Amino acid sequence: MKNETYVRILRDMHFKNPVIIEGLPGIGLVGKIAAEHLAREVKAKRIAEIYSPHFPHQVVMRKNGTIRPLRNVLYGYKKQNKEFVILLGDVQAVTSEGQFEITNKMIDYFKQINVKRIYTLGGYGSGRHIDNPRVLGAATHKKLVKEMEKHNVIFGKSKGTIIGAAGMLLGIGKLRGMEGVCLMGETHGAYVDAKSAKAVLSALCSILGIKVNLGKLDERVKIDEISEKEMKKIKEAKESSESLSYIR
C-alpha cells in the first residue's frame, strides 16, 4: 500500500458489461442504505477494495478483536444478463484533490472491466420532513433523461450541485466517455432516512429490471442507525464543501 489511492483486486468475475451502483455515505445516508441493502439481498461478492491516503488516518476495530483500515469496497453480481458492481464504504475523501484522485482510480478500474454506465445513489436534502419522498434524477446525457422518466424518476426539479462521489463519478465519468445517472431520494437531511432509501432502491430495481425484498430494509436501518451527532458531522462537512460554490 503506497502513497496513492489504489484498487486492490480480490476476484475476477469476468464481466461483459456491468453497471456501477454507487452508495457511499452522504446526505441522510440514503445512498448507502439503499446500496448496502441491494448488495446483501442479491448476495453480491466482494471483488475489490480501495485504500487511499485521502481517507482519514484511522483503522476500524471489529467486534472479533481485529482491525482493518478504512476503505471502500466493490461488490460484484452476475446472473444471466444482469451484471452490476456495487460501490460501498466507510468514508469519502473530504478534499477535492482526494475526490479527484479516488474517482479517477475507480474509473481506471471500471474501464478495465468494461463499464459503460454508472448509477449513483444519494439524498436530496430539503430541510423538511417528507412523507412520500420522490426520486429526483440528474443525468450525464439528455437521452438518459427520457429513459429514466419511464421509471418515475423526476428530472429538472433538483437545483444546485451534487457534492462528492455521487457527483464526481458522473462528472469525471462523462469526461472519460461514460454515461450515468444520479438518483436522489428526497429527504430532510438532518437524520438517517430509510424511507427515502427505499424509494431510491425501488426506482433502481425498476431501472435494472430486478426484484429485491425491500421489507428487510427497515429492520436493518433500525439496528444500524447512526447517531444524530454523526449525521451533524456529515452535514457540516457537506456545508463546508459548499462554500465558494456560487453557480449561476
Add this chain to the structure above:
Amino acid sequence: MKNETYVRILRDMHFKNPVIIEGLPGIGLVGKIAAEHLAREVKAKRIAEIYSPHFPHQVVMRKNGTIRPLRNVLYGYKKQNKEFVILLGDVQAVTSEGQFEITNKMIDYFKQINVKRIYTLGGYGSGRHIDNPRVLGAATHKKLVKEMEKHNVIFGKSKGTIIGAAGMLLGIGKLRGMEGVCLMGETHGAYVDAKSAKAVLSALCSILGIKVNLGKLDERVKIDEISEKEMKKIKEAKESSESLSYIR
C-alpha cells in the same frame, strides 16, 4: 481527465495574436458580469474548457436534467483585426497551490495561441456605496500605465494586493514574458454590482476599440443576481486568503 488541471481544447480559431480578457467570480462579481456580457454581445465561441482537481468536488445540475463538472471556459472572438479570448467560469481555486497550477496551465495554452497581453477584470472593494464608480488600474509594466490612462483608467490609487486569478494571471504572466493590466471597478464589495461592471466594460471597450451595447447588462444582472448569502461566502474566502499577507 486526470489528477492535474487540464485545458480541453474544443475548437482551433487560428488566432494571430489574441488578447485575454479574464472575468472569473470575485469581489461584487464585477469582472464576471462585465466579461460575460461582452462574450454574449459579441457572440464569442466556446473554444476550450478547463477542469481542475483544485475546483470544488461538485457537479452542476442543469435545468434540462443533465449535469456538468465545475469548470472555467474560454470563449474566442475574431473579426478583422480584433481577436480576443474571454475567460469565464463557475469558480476559482481556493488554495495557493491550486491557483498556481491553474494559472500556469492557462498560460501554457495562451503561449500556444500566441497571446502577448492579458486584461483581468475585477472589483475594488471600498466598503461604501459609490454612485459613479471609477476604473482603477494596475499593470505589469510601466509603459502600459500611460497607454491605459488615455482610456480614463486611474493608476496608483489602489492599495494592497490583488487576490486570485485577476492578480495571478498578471503576476505569473509577467514572469513568463507577458504583459497585462487589471481593470478594477470601484464597488462596495458586499453586493453584486452591475454599475461597476458597466464602468469596467466601458473602459475595456475603449481600450480594445470595440463597441458593445451596455444597456442589456442591467437586465441580465437582474435575472442572474446571486443571493447575499453567496456573496458573503465569496467575501469570507477573500478575507481568509488575506490573512498573513502583511505587505509593507
Add this chain to the structure above:
Amino acid sequence: MKNETYVRILRDMHFKNPVIIEGLPGIGLVGKIAAEHLAREVKAKRIAEIYSPHFPHQVVMRKNGTIRPLRNVLYGYKKQNKEFVILLGDVQAVTSEGQFEITNKMIDYFKQINVKRIYTLGGYGSGRHIDNPRVLGAATHKKLVKEMEKHNVIFGKSKGTIIGAAGMLLGIGKLRGMEGVCLMGETHGAYVDAKSAKAVLSALCSILGIKVNLGKLDERVKIDEISEKEMKKIKEAKESSESLSYIR
C-alpha cells in the same frame, strides 16, 4: 533532507527478526510514557531518526543552547534472543497524507531489518477516571488475539477507530504483510496517565518475556508531566481527525 519523509540511519545493529514497539504521543500520553520508560530501562541505542515535511515546521530549543528539528527516533535493543526497536518522537503528522507517507517510509525500513511484528502502545479514552486500568487489544490477525489473551490483554471491548500511528502502522503493516497488536491502556483522556502506561508496559513485558523496573516510571512522569493546555491540544486534534468518520 529533501521534501519527503526520510529515515536517517545512524547505526546498523544486525537484527535477525526484531519486533517494533511504537510509543508516539497520543491519548493520555500512555504509549509515549510506556515506550520511553522501556527504552531507558533497557538502555536501547539510537539507530535511526525520521524527519518529515509533515511534521510542524519548527525546531526544538534545548537547554544547552542548541536546536534540533522535530523528529521521530528509533531505538534498538538486542540481547540473546530478544530484539526490539522502539519508536519514539516529538510529534505525529496531523494530516492523512502525512500519516500515510510516514507510515510507509517506516515500513520500508522495517522490511529492510526483517521486522515481522509490530506492537503499538496507546490509551483508550473513556472519559472517566479508572483506578485499575485494563489493557485492551486490537490485532491485525485472529490468531494473535488468542496469543495475547494469555497475557491478560482484553479483546473485543474497544469500539470505534484507532487514530494515528498506533492504527496506521497496523493497518498498512497488515496490507504489506506484517502482523501486529495495539495495546491500549484504559485512561480518562483528559490528563497524562502514568498508571495506564504502567499497565500497558506490564502487559508488553509479559508478552516479550522481559523484566523491567516499573517503579521509576512514576517518578519520571512527575518530572516530565506536560501541561493540561498541551493535553487539550492533543485532544482537540484527535477530535478533529474523528470528524466524518462514521463507521457502522
Add this chain to the structure above:
Amino acid sequence: MKNETYVRILRDMHFKNPVIIEGLPGIGLVGKIAAEHLAREVKAKRIAEIYSPHFPHQVVMRKNGTIRPLRNVLYGYKKQNKEFVILLGDVQAVTSEGQFEITNKMIDYFKQINVKRIYTLGGYGSGRHIDNPRVLGAATHKKLVKEMEKHNVIFGKSKGTIIGAAGMLLGIGKLRGMEGVCLMGETHGAYVDAKSAKAVLSALCSILGIKVNLGKLDERVKIDEISEKEMKKIKEAKESSESLSYIR
C-alpha cells in the same frame, strides 16, 4: 514560473564564502526590521528572487501603478573580507510542506554560492513589555554557543520551539551540513518592536565585525509601522502552527 518554489538568479556576485542573514516577517517583525535596516545601510544589491506556490496567491500593487508577485528576495553584500546575503520578503509559507520545500530550495542555492553559516533573526515573545530587550540565542552546534556568548548573546534561556524560516533554515541547514545561530530579541509579541530589532542588529554587527548606523532604524519603523490588526494575524498564524507541538 512553474508549480514549484524557484530561485530566480539576477546577478552573480562571485562570493567566496558568504554568511546568510535571514529577516523574514515574524514575531514583532523584529527580524524583518533588523535585516531590512542592515540591507539598506550597507546598500546590499538584489541578487535573487524566490517565488513559490506556497506563498499566498496575490500580487502587490505598487504606488507607480504596477504590480509584482509576492516573493522573498536575496540581497548580496561584498567588501574586503566581509560577504553576506540578506534574505528579506513579504511573507513566509504557512504550511509545513511549503516551509520545507522553500527552505530546501534556498539551501540548494546557498550551497551553490558556498554558504557555510546562517544567521536567522527574530523576536522572542514574552507577552510583556521589556525596556532593555536581551538577545537570546540558539545554535546548531555547541561550539557556536561559546563564540556567540562573547557578543552578549544569551543561550539556554529560550524555551519551546522556533517556528518558521528562522527555525527551519537552521534545522534543515544543520542536517545538510551547515551551521547557524538564531538571534532572538526579547519582545512583547503583540506589536512591532523596533527597540528589539535594534538590539538584535547590534549583536549581529558585533558578530560580523561591521558598523551600521542604528539611529535611522527608529525613523524607518515609524513610517513603515504595520497595523495592530496585521500583527494579530501574524500572531494567530504562529499560534495555530504551535498546536500539537508538545515537546518534552
